[in-house]
Amino acid sequence: MSTDIQRLNERLASAQPSATYRIIDRVAERRAQGAKIISLCAGEPDFDTPKHVREAAIDAIEHGHTRYTQVAGVRSLREAVAAKFRHENGLDVTWQDTLICNGGKQVIYNALAATLNMGDQVIVPAPYWVSYPEMVQLCGGEARIVTCDGSTGFKLTAAALAAAINPQTRWLILNSPSNPTGAVYSEAELKTLAAVLLDHPQVLILADDIYEHLIFDDQAFHTLAQVEPRLASRTLTMNGVSKAYAMTGWRIGFATGPRWLLEAMEKLQGQQTSGASSVSQQAALAALDGPKDFIHESRAVFQKRRDLMVALLNVTPGLECVSPAGAFYTFASCAGLIGRTSPGGRVLHTDEDVAHALLDEADVAVVHGSAFGLGPYIRIAYALDDTSLRKACEAIRAFCTSLH
Template identity: 55%
Template sequence: MAFLSDTLARVKPSPTIAMTNKAAELKTQGRDIIGLSAGEPDFDTPQNIKDAAVAAIAAGKTKYTAVDGIPELKAAICAKFRRENGLDYSPEQVSVSSGGKQVLFNALMATLNPGDEVIIPTPYWVSYPDMVLIGGGTPVFVQGEKARGYKISPEALEAAITPKTKWFLFNSPSNPSGAGYSHAELKALTDVLMRHPHVWVMTDDMYEHLAFDGFTFCTPAQVEPALYERTLTVNGVSKAYAMTGWRIGYAAGPQPLIAAMRKMQSQSTSNPCSVSQWAAVEALNGDQSYLTASRVAFQRRRDLVVRMLNDCPGIDCPTPEGAFYVYPSIEALIGKTSAGGTKITDDETFATALLEETGVAVVFGSAFGLSPNFRISYATSDAALEDACARIKAFCRGLK
């Protein structure tokens, strides 16, 4: 359609949303569907956070706020970074947006020029490359190695850096693989970045609090303090506190960058929801016991899913360090034919046949830039996960 912009032609719809919508459509037709495609905790937002939102409404805190966050929330974010990450920021170095996605979008739109390159490890969250393309930049992919749990090597990072590289966009624990970089692994990457002072770091720490088996989360500016002045540390309350619908993300970084992001936000959405901001203040400052309880539940679910998937013929599922995803390989299943007659030519045909024949909705790996794999979100009940994995096993056994 000639009326639409050239920029739009560079963007693909979100495959995770597309798979979720397809599953919902089948469900309305009366099919028994188990949705494992959406990255959303099934737990309710903790009561103390909901109470804080109600109190904010009752107190009339429903007006416009400062463009990029109320002072109280910025202070809570500074305290969180100091307490949990050993990073000192002032409120002027903090930006609050309507979700972590907007934080990333603002930063990229405010900094990218045509020809700028952004290094993105694969597998990646589906929105990273498209946001780079919208900003006129060029995504440069560095493939994570299956033998390393889908983490990239410092040598691969070094090889990807060029004079045009502007950002290294990093996510640990990862969506979709759940891979978490240890302090030593991250230090090896930051050592590379120290040799290239023109490269900035954008780190998406959204799954910080979902770390298992004693894995200790760390973030680049914490591991290498010399990167502090060229790092944007991004986080939010969506995943950690089961607040996906509240839409609050935040970041801290150099003041000129934060000012540029504020300018971008002032001409798009303006301030995030006022009530959600007050709820986020309570999330960061209030009782943190929910984090421990949810982590225990998610680790139990991870162990269940990894065990059951590795019992499926032809599936190889690594054990991730964090988040609430697994990213199994189906390399051994390519070329086979399902009981329903579908030839499994790639991970997309696998995911489509799995949904249509068993009612289990997953996301195919090519959506995340690394195949042949699929992603399961285990942010749902143990019973649903057991049922889903049993159906996947039956599906794999039926392949010829």
């Protein structure tokens, strides 16, 4: 029997599934078997969506906001998004300069799918969010990975950027605060990158600011088009409500950028998913227009958790991590564990071995750093209560202490 019927799109066939979700699937399997796993792998806040946002969604249902919307989003939400970009980021935009998508992920995918052609390259600093390179190749481009190790604070330097740009460069993706490292680019660092980009007018910039409101130690947030307005005409600034307002499942992302690009993304979305959920759009409107107490309160909680995790991990044999400036992840070096053997007899050749051994033998789920483009590290999400975080760190320390 011919197997041609099972032939897939070549780009999809060569893509890798999300490493994060593969770990989450393994957690579900272990839990189904009765194991009590502490999961430190999911990239979402553990808080409930704020009450006034939930109530706005219920009110939207009761008042009939349950039908299709415009592909680009309802005007009221687009106006709120534009106001957010003006007031919080200093970007001179109106509601016509915005686009609402089904989550931040769709913003990025739409931008790449709308612009990439065969041979185009996208500069992706590593460590990177796991989906960036896969999205690039699914859209027909080539990810040009630029490794940014601990010596630069896991951040792209102007020299590294200049060396990576070539005639095929179409995009630079810049994520600050970073998933997985929590690194945050300062205004001065962004200015040095901007100086390079001004010399290469063919390069578009995607500023992924989804963790914007999770910056610690009273640091200010800066985005590239704000720091260098001359780049605004070729910068797509992306954000959303998922991390700031604990609305991951509501699936609302948004962006601002040059209108030609937004129009192309809207055209693609119109043939792909149409507009985002009408109820979710009303909830997002309530989040953006409503009180901001939740942002400040959750940031303070995450900063305390960060301090707790960094302190506990840095007294664990074989692990070492710097204090992240933002997001809710620690990116801990596990170089001191490589080559050793676990109590269960697993030789830890790689950071992926470390992650799997922690899940199987310590009942703690983390994600291996090589999935984000840099090993030997493990990404640990601290979006859990203090008791669970302490228990997880105790289990990790017991595991690391027992290696031989």
